[in-house]
Amino acid sequence: MKLTDSPEAVATDLQDERLQARAGLRGGLTTVIDRARGGDLGMIPVVVGLVVIWTVLQILNPVFLSSANLVNLAMESAAVGVIALGIVCVLLVGEIDLSVGSVSGLSAAVVAVLFVGQGLPAWIAIAVAVVMGMAIGYLYSQIYNRFGVPSFVISLAGLLAFLGLQLYVLGSRGSINLPFDSGLVTFAQFAFVPPWLSYVFAVVAAGALFASGFFHARDRRNAGLSASSLTALLARSGALLVVLGFVLWYLNQTRGLGWMFVFFVALVLIMHYLLSRTKWGRAVYAVGGNVEAARRAGINVKAVYSSAFVLCCTLAAIGGILAAARLAAVNPSSGGGDINLNAIAAAVIGGTSLFGGRGTAFGALLGIIVIQSISSGLTLLNLDSSIRFVVTGGVLLLAVIVDSVSRRSRTSHGRA
Amino acid sequence: MSPQQPVDGRDSVLTLRGISKTFGAVAALTDIDLDVAAGQVVAVVGDNGAGKSTLVKILSGVHPPDSGTITFGSRVVHIPTPAAAHHLGIATVFQDLALCENLNVVENLFLGQELRPLRLNTVAMETRSWDLLRQLSAKIPTVRVPVASLSGGQRQTVAIARSLLGDPKIIILDEPTAALGVAQTAEVLNLVERLRENGLGVIMVSHNMADVKAVADTVVVLRLGRNNGVFDVRDVSSEDIVAAITGASDNVVTQRAARRAVPGDATVEEGPRQ
Known part of the structure; x- marks a missing residue:
């Protein structure tokens, strides 16, 4: 506190005598430690995890932290990262979407068929795929709001249904290659x-x-x-x-x-602004924290759920297009495999709580870098996907355990 | 029963006449009259099922009444929705406070009515929060902590402060001290007095005779959905209120009191003591 301790000189929010003065770097550090003790871990687990993973992988293979590999890592992160950003939205309102992989695959298939198969301009193909993502999100939200079906069942049904639709759209062609000289592929592979x-x-x-x-x-x-x-x-x-x-x-x-990574970071920044600086963002956190309180405060709870589902599926569609462009091809397994789980794992590892009401957009960015590091590191070690699946599954479980334990700790420290 | 006169001849802000409400075959409220003036604390007391909650819900716009008139200010009004009640200037603090534990005090106070929706004005919201809390002499050290870390009394304070945001004329408190300890109860009662000093009409639903005697100006007793007496708190004893609540001067409460007064007789009828 300042030496001039007259009531006028003390800021309005620091007048209570029970408050301990915490100024400067040391004060900031004390606050962080206090919060962590109380179970409000924030970004600490993901940063610690990243340091540990990078150290171990660098020791196992000196190429891991090379510039070329990190450039590649960033490019590979963008597609699933965009999907993880959507997952953050639904997790914040306390729901989940297990179908983001299928939606991303379907969107990639639609772009490939319209762009390569029908010869339409790329922007039209992309616009159609994105609008389709919105429509799927709207459909989910209507089923959720009108019938009260749990979101994990809705999206589990969607997982299968949209995988089927993806196979139908691709038809007998199976795999479609995107031309290397197209803007899409250039953007995802050569634009720096x-x-x-x-x-x-x-x-x-x-x-x-x-x-x-x-x-x-x-x-x-x-x-x-x-x-x-x-x-x-x-x-x-x-x-x-x-x-x-x-x-x-x-x-x-x-x-x-890479420009694609810049695009991903731009989306993260926009989402961060929306979540932390707008009325809509406050409503999202409120619905995730206590739906009944949000409803009584006059928030249109159904609209908030709708916006979260629509955003999630739209971002999944965009992520699918980026993944297709990165691969320069779309096939029946696009959006399959571990994409679903990687996106959810990235969000959770980034500090988004599965219980709703907690998490940030930056969490998706850091989380996907952790997930992609594991994947890239194990590939460099010539380990096949069997081991990668096991390790990623283990990391996801660890992240959820950290989430659950810190939630319990918050409850016992009165910060639930 | 004749309509009550407002205390000290003040004009009442809110006047209810002949309010009735039935749920199916059950008459929850029959011919209820109620007057609340500015700067007056009206305690509504009654046994379980007396219709207290129904009355609160009618005033807060949750249920519309079947018949009767509500006069607010000088005009007859209808309160079809909670938003309408809020718009009129009737704020309700329900028993379960409905706060978001993951949000901090400022965020909870302004939830749903944030300033500048597209670029939140956090500074103005925090300043206004402090104004409100100071006005209530609230003992909350910082407004930037999650509500989860506040005590029951502090949460009650936040909930009441939130209801004050829309500049209401009437504030309804549903069992404000039900879940609180001794010190916290005293804090909330101070708060109620502060509301009265600020010229608000307060309707306090309570079970607790001590609280009612401590802060109320007028006690309205409901029994089985009907008015069963309106008392000026200065010239009524707790026993009279209890008699009105239970409907008889010889009731279970007086019997207990009588037994405790003569320890020798206490052993006969009493169950196991805790």
Whole structure:
């Protein structure tokens, strides 16, 4: 606290004598430790997990942390990452969608058939697939809102039904290759940000973080509330600049930053804004926390569920298109295999609670990097998918255990 | 029974005349009259099934009444929905407070009525939250903690503060002290007094005679869905209220009291003590 301890000098929100003053770096650290003890782990498990996984894999195979492999890792993360972002939305309202893999496969098949088979322009094919994703989400939400069928049953039915539809759309052709010179494949395989532009991105990101923090702190100070100091803001954006700068410099040693990954990060940022800075976002968290309270507060609960399902299936459709473009082909197994589980695992590992009301958009970004690291590392070790499935399954289970234990700990520390 | 006169001759903000409500063959409320003035605390007491909850639900727009008139201010109104009640200026704090435990105090206070929907004005919301909480002299150290970490009394405070956001004229508290400890109950009773000082009309549904005697100005007794007495709290004893609630001056409560007063007789009829 300041030396001038007159009532006027103390910010409105710090006047209670029971509050312990926590300023500066040490105060911030104490707060983080306190929260973690109380079961509010936030991003800690995923960051720790990432460090452990990267260390182990680097020791097992020195190629793992090479620039070329990390560039590849980022590109591979984008498609499933977009799907995981949608999963975060449904998990936040306390529901689940098990059919994202099938929806992504169906959307890829629709794009391939319209674009390659019918010769339509790519943007029309993509638009049709995305609208179809929306329609599927709307259908789910209507079944959920009108009949009250649990979402995991609805989406389990969808898992099978849309896999069937995907096979029907592909028909006897089986596999369809996307032409290598098409914009879609170029975007997913060969489009990289020029190094100078990637550094501009880093500077803009750090600058935006500082500006938003600065204006927020100014508004708070003007309103007589406590606010973070200029030093803290500078330290935060400086740290972001250094980290981003280093990562980009390392990636730029080889091919650099892929546009597809930039697209994924842009979606994460938009979702982060929607969830944390809009009325809709508050409604999503409220519905996930206590539906009855949300309803009594005048929130249109059905509309919130609908928006979550529609967003999830739309993002699944977009993810499917990205995956098809990355592979430059669509076949009956597109969207199959471990895509479903990887997307859900990424969301949960990223700190999104299966019990609803907790999680962030950034969780999907970090979570998918963990999942993709495991997959990439095991591929580098020449281990086949049997072992990959077992390891990914184990990591998912571990993430859910962490979620459940921290939930119990929150309850016992009064932070449920 | 003649319509009651508002305390001290103040004009009543809310007036109910001849309110009746039936559910199927059951008459939940018959010919209920009720007056609430600004700055007046009216306690509604009654046994289980006396119709207290039904009355609260009619006022908060959950059930419409079958007959009777509700006058708010100077005009006759209908309250078909909870939103209509809110719009009129009747706020209700239900017994289960309906707070989101994963959201913090500010987020709960403004839930569903956030400022600037597309770019939340968190600063203004936090400032207004502090204003509200200070106005109620609430003892909440920080508004940025999840509601899960607050005590029962603090949660009750948050729920009451939330109902004040829409600048209501009348606030209905359904069993505000039912689940609270001694100190927390006192805190909530202070809060009720603060509401009265701020010129609100308060309807407090309660089972607890001590609480009723402590804060209410007027006690309205319901019995089997009918008015069974309106008392000025200054010149009525708890025994009279209990008599009105149970419908007889010789009731189970007075019998118990009599037994306890003469310890020698206590052994005969009493069951096992806890």
